[in-house]
Amino acid sequence: MSEIINNSEKRKELLKHLILQLHNGEAPEQVKNRLIHLLQSVPYNEVVEVEQQLIAEGLPEEEILRLCDIHSAVLEGSIDTSTARVIPPGHPVDTFKQENKELGKRISQVKNLFTKFEELNENDLDSYLLQLKTLFNELSDVDKHYLRKEYLLFPFLEKAGITGPPKVMWGKHDETRDFLKVAHEALRNKGGLTKDELESIIPLVLKPVIDAIEGMIMKEEEILLPMAMDTLVDEEWLQITEETSIYGFCLYDPQTEWKPESLITKEPTFLQGSAIKLSSGSFDIKELESLFITLPVDITFVDKNDKVKFFSHSPNRVFERNRSIIGRDVRMCHPPQSVHIVEQIISDFKNGKENKAAFWISNFKGRFVYIEYTALRSGNDEYLGIIEITQDITALRELEGDQRLLSYSSK
Incomplete structure (x- = not known):
């Protein structure tokens, strides 16, 4: 042996x-x-x-x-995990682990409620349900934890050739999100829940959420996070630290700011050189940067090799982006269940079968969002990539009649 x-x-x-x-x-x-x-x-x-x-x-x-x-x-x-590197306070991995502790506390509280179910009196049912709803609302904060893994940590692991665990974990994240959605729908039952109804909901709807989150905590603590500490260098961890605020924290507010002593954070600099000359005019770098920030649409460019090469970073983006996606295969930027759609668009655009694909979401955080993918081609029809344009058209859909006089209203 x-x-x-x-x-x-x-x-x-x-x-x-x-x-x-x-x-x-x-x-x-x-x-x-x-x-x-x-x-x-x-x-x-x-x-x-x-x-x-x-x-x-x-x-x-x-x-x-x-x-x-x-x-x-x-x-x-x-x-x-005994050989894993020591994790400094405030480090992104420390934050992930502290968030896991907070998730673990809520899981323990939910399990405690489950054990008390048999002795639950009908008169205490409303209070019991309120506690469950509160705890499941808090557990939903795990989405921010998962988003930081998906969009900040996974790209660096993929660049290091570690693709299996990120793909598997992203799929498990989506399962958990689905479980949470079903759990919230069950607990929001407008007619109220009887004890008999709750008795069936606990094992079939609520317990799968707890098992999924708890299982992911184990996978992170014993596999992902030690591996990530061994793989990423301080420059990459610093980039993750600086972009974490895009997604926020899960049930935990770090009190220590981590910065590696060997690195000094520098403000991004523009490329030096002459104006960018195009067929119908020119821009200098500062003008071009301001143009993309100011446009009333969000733009993302995927090159002919299916790598994300650019995105506009206006302050009111519909879908959040961060610099960790630059150079990432566009397939890796979508959850597993929608990758087949991405593959279809890429294939149809590359072989010339199609040039445009449009989607819209009627209620995305209260907004009507229009998304359009367009094949980018040169003058001789060479495929150069894909442009994604996203626009909040809520206000546009409300327009009626004409406006021929000057007005500085928000619409």
Whole structure:
């Protein structure tokens, strides 16, 4: 047994064998009993390597996503994080961990309410429901935690060649969001809930939320965050720190500001040089920057290699963007369930089948939003990429009649 415990390749073979057995329909408990005593200590990087290998060997990401909770449960408590780097106070990883602690407190409170359900008196039902609603509202703050992972942390891991865990985790994030949505709808029942109705909702609707958030905390603490500490350098962590405010914090307000001693934060500088000359005129850099900030639409440019190359950063953007997406494959900028739409647009634009795709959302945070993707082509019809234009047209849809006189109203 010692040669297995002390041999990295043997451990990884066993771990791969475990996941493939689950894939082939083996009962989780049987797999666990057969292998866990051999995997007494699994370094977190080996878990990542095995997931990457399985994806490279053709196991669908969707299948790894399906098995994620099972094989994580089998490994829980056996993943070795003792070699992980020390985390300074205020560091983005410290913030993630502090947020996990706060989420854990709410989970404990919800579980405590679950245990008290049997002895619940009908007269106390309203108070009980109010406590559940309050706690689930607080747990919904986890979305900010997940967004920072998806749009700030994952791009740097992908640049380092670590693509498997981000894809799997993003899928689990979306599952949790769906669970939360269903839970809120159930708890918002306008007619009120009886004890019998609540008795069925707890295991079928509420408990899956708790299990999903709790499972993700384990995956972060034992795999993702130690791996990220080993992978990213201070310059990258500093960029994450500076852009965190775009998404906010989850149930936790950091009291310590982290800045690496070896780095000095510099204000972004414009490229030097002469004016940018176009066929119908020219701009200097300052004018061009101001133009994109001031335009009443949001612009994102994806180049011919499907990499995000530019976005306008007006103060009133409809969809938030940050500089961590520059150079990122556009497929990685969308949740897994919508990637097939992105793929279809890219394919149709590249082969010349289509040139434009439009979408609209009738109620996005109270606004009517119009989104248009247009193929960018040169004069000789060479494909150069895709321009995404997003516009809040709420006020435009309300216009009636004519306005022929000068007016400085907001509309």
